[in-house]
Amino acid sequence: MEKPPPEKSGSFSRNGNGNQMDDNPGPAGPESEAVHVRLDCQQPGECEPNSNLEEPSSDPELSLPQVLKDVDRFLESLSTRNDASNNPLDVPNSVESLLEMIQKMITKYDSSAKFGQKQEEDSSFIESLNCISKLINVLGEFPSNSTTASCFNRASTILHLAMSLLDSEFRLILETCSQGNNADLKSPKPLKQSSFSSRQESTYCVIPESKSSEDVEFPAYTSEAISKMNRIATAMISSGYESECCMVYNMVRRNAFSSELDKLGFENISIDDVQRMQWQSLEGVIAMWITVIKHSSSVLFSGERKLCSSIFSEHPSISQRLFCHIALAVAVRFVNFSDAIALTKRSAEKLFKILDMYEALRDLIPFFDDDTCSSECYEELKSEIWAAKGRLGEVAVSIFCDLENSIRRDNGRTPVPSGAVHPLTRYTMNYLKYACEYKDTLEQVFQKHQKMEGFANSNGTVLDIKNGANDDGTPKTSPFSVQLNSIMDLLDENLDMKSKLYRDPALRCIFLMNNGRYILQKIKGSDEIHDMMGDTWCRKRSSDLRQYHKAYTRETWTRLLQCLNHDGLMVNGKLSKTILKERFKMFSTMFDEIHRTQSTWVVSDDQLQSELRISVSAVVTPAYRSFVGRFQQYLASGRQPDKYIKYQPEDIENLIDELFDGNPTSMARRRT
Structure with a gap:
């Protein structure tokens, strides 16, 4: 009959030297529980001597290297036995000596010394723990009523006390070395406009941009601290305490990451709060959200991944898993806010902020899309971001397409005084000009929308989408360019209808010239929208203006010249x-x-x-x-x-x- 595996408990507990420790790291799954050792005696030093143990010799006290060497020979002899049911060789005195040495080390660390102050002593401590861990694994193969049971329990207790010590040190270093991680922000600089005020020239807004990774160091751990944590993590994992080590790291680093986001000004806002906020207020929150995502991508995530890799350098799979869990928790906060914005009432002024958010999530995905991110956790993480990005893209397409309805609804019967540029023309062209600054992004969202739902023009005709330039040099046909041309056609029809409100034919021509010239200048003044419309369209528009000019001259000055x-x-x-x-x-x-x-x-x-x-x-x-x-x-x-x-x-x-x-x-x- 073999010994049952050591039972698990919810936290470390000290039983060997009267000290009590309860880290209470919070609820954890089955893999995050700590070991609870079955004891056969009250104190580790009070175990009854095994009848097969050799009597302590009167030899001079052995040094730690000698003791470790003797224990290694004992373990080697045990590993060569084919039948574990037979009683093993007598346990040598060196095992008891090693246990006593380790307990003295633990007492010393508890009372005065700190782990990491003397690297030579730390190395000896870790080496001793590795030896004890091997001893426990080997002795665990023998029956519980064998002569090794007492030694097994005593070694398990000592190892548990040592792991409790390392757990405390690991937590302490993680928590105390991450102070001062305030991520300063650079002075604001102009970016794409944040909103589009109704039928007015839009102004540029400024939002702060995070410093580059060269300017801000995150996390702020020294190389010595990282080296200590690496030794502790390696020792705990090799001793079978992987879940306890990972639980501490995950909890502390999640809290540190959350604290870092708070310092940047990013707060958790519920969907209900977002729905109640005015758009002007939400614009500031969105700007901060975008800044935080960019800072996370360039500084925080890369720093956290580097920290994971350094601490768990001997265990890459553990490092990847831990980083992914932390990143997923952060990404969920980002996605929740994104989804809340996507659920707000749609209006034209929101398009550009929606596209800014779309780009922020799009640019975040490649960070988790390399060869090192292949686990199921990473797939879940990328899936969450992709889904949120897709919802924002759908909102952007819906808002942009609604511009057609806005043009159709503008059917006022009062002509603009003096034949000036109509407000609808100014609004539409400024809107399109700024929208085309997001040309590549809009191409992406419209392409995805076209794949999901098919794409048709305003007459319902399904369009042939072409890639690349046409033979005659006209722009390629894409879902977004088709939508743009459809809007321009609607605007032309609307302006032609409004021109008929003027009784004076000459003033009608002035109105068409004013609006046509405004449209042409806006298109020529923007490389993005000019590329979308093409030279052929611009030449036709110029020809139309010349015809209006001739018509004006004929209507006004021909009779005078007579x-x-x-x-x-x-x-x-x-x-x-x-x-x-x-x-x-x-x-x-x-x-x-x-x-x-x-x-x-x-x-x-x-x-x-x-x-x-x-x-x-x-x-x-x-x-x-x-x-x-x-x-x-x-x-x-x-x-x-x-x-x-x-x-x-x-x-x-x-x-x-x-x-x-x-x-x-x-x-x-x-x-x-």
Whole structure:
């Protein structure tokens, strides 16, 4: 009959020297329980002598190396026996000597010395424990009623006391050497805008960026402390106390990691709290969440993995498992907040923060995606992050696609005064411009959305998605580019509908020019959106603007120029002064009306405004100068010639330069 394996208890307990220790590390699973040794006597030193033990000799006291050598020979002799049911050889005195030496070491560590102060003594202590652990394993193969039972129990008790000591030292070093890990943050720097205020130019926000791993050291353990913990962990694991060692490490480091997140300003916020918060307040929390994730990826996780690898260098699988459990606990906090944000009411202004969060989780995944992260725990960790990222991506796609509905709903029947750029145009183009700063990210989320649900345009037609550039150089077709083009088409249709609200055809052309120019300038001013729309689209838009320009010139200035036509001035072969006076008077009246009206119109783009004035002046001024130069002499000899020739060519040129300012000017300007 073999000895039963040592029973487990919930914590270490000291029974050998009267000291009591209860670390109470908290609830743990079956693998995290400590050993409870079955004792056959009250105190380790009071075990009844085995009848087969040799009587203590009167030889001089042996040194520790000699004792260890004798015990090793004894263990070797036991390991060569084929039948464990037979009584083993008599236990030599060196075993009892070794146990007494170890107990004295434990007493010394408890009373005055500290583990790690004298490396030579620590090494002897660890070597002795390894020897005792081997002894227990070998003696455990023999029947419980054998002559080795007393020795087995005494050795188990001593080992348990030693492990309790090492457990305390391990915990103490872990807890006391991680002070001062405040992760300072650099000064804020501009990043992508955090929000998009309704139909207004968006401003950039600033959020703090964490220092690089070269600036912040985490965890702040000295090399000496790590070396001590490595020796302790190796000794505990080799002695069968792996679960106790791992339980202490996991508990202390989880708390340290949580404390580090608190220092960075990241707090646990429930879903209910998130739902109640205003978006402006949530933006700040999201910015901090992103900063903490980036800091965790670049500093905290890498530091924790390095610490695990250093302490458990002889046991890589244990190191990986411990780090993964800690990282998973932290990732769950990140994911919980991400899911809470994904459940908030969706609105256009939230898109960019959602994409920032998506990118933060996306950039975190590769850290856990190398060859060293292959366990089931890592798969669970990556699965959690992937799922949270996917939920954010789905929200981003939904918000962006809802922009189409916003354009459709904007069907007001009141025209924008003076033909200015419509607020819908400003809002949509600024929104698209900023959205295209996330072009690569939006391509990813739309591609995934297209794979899950299929992709169709606004008419419901399933689109052929192409990869790479087309043969004619036009941009590739992708789910995001298709959605972008669909929005642009809807905006064009909406603006065309709004242009019909103007009764004056010329003002209708000004409105279309203003909005078309604004759209074109926004696209040309952004490499991202320009790449999405392509040169072909831009050329077509420029062609449309030229057509609007021609239409405006035709509607406004053609009738005016007819006043300067020479036809009809001659009556019976002679110039009719009456008709000539009427022509000059009609020109002045029509020009005054045009000036009075169109000086209140708005062309906000300086280049377009200049182009319009130059083109008008190029058509009107030379024709008027020629007409005045040829026929002014016929009226100069009469009374009040300026009554009919109200403007000189220079006056016309100056007045044209006052068009499209949005401010009425005096119509009573006279030649001086």
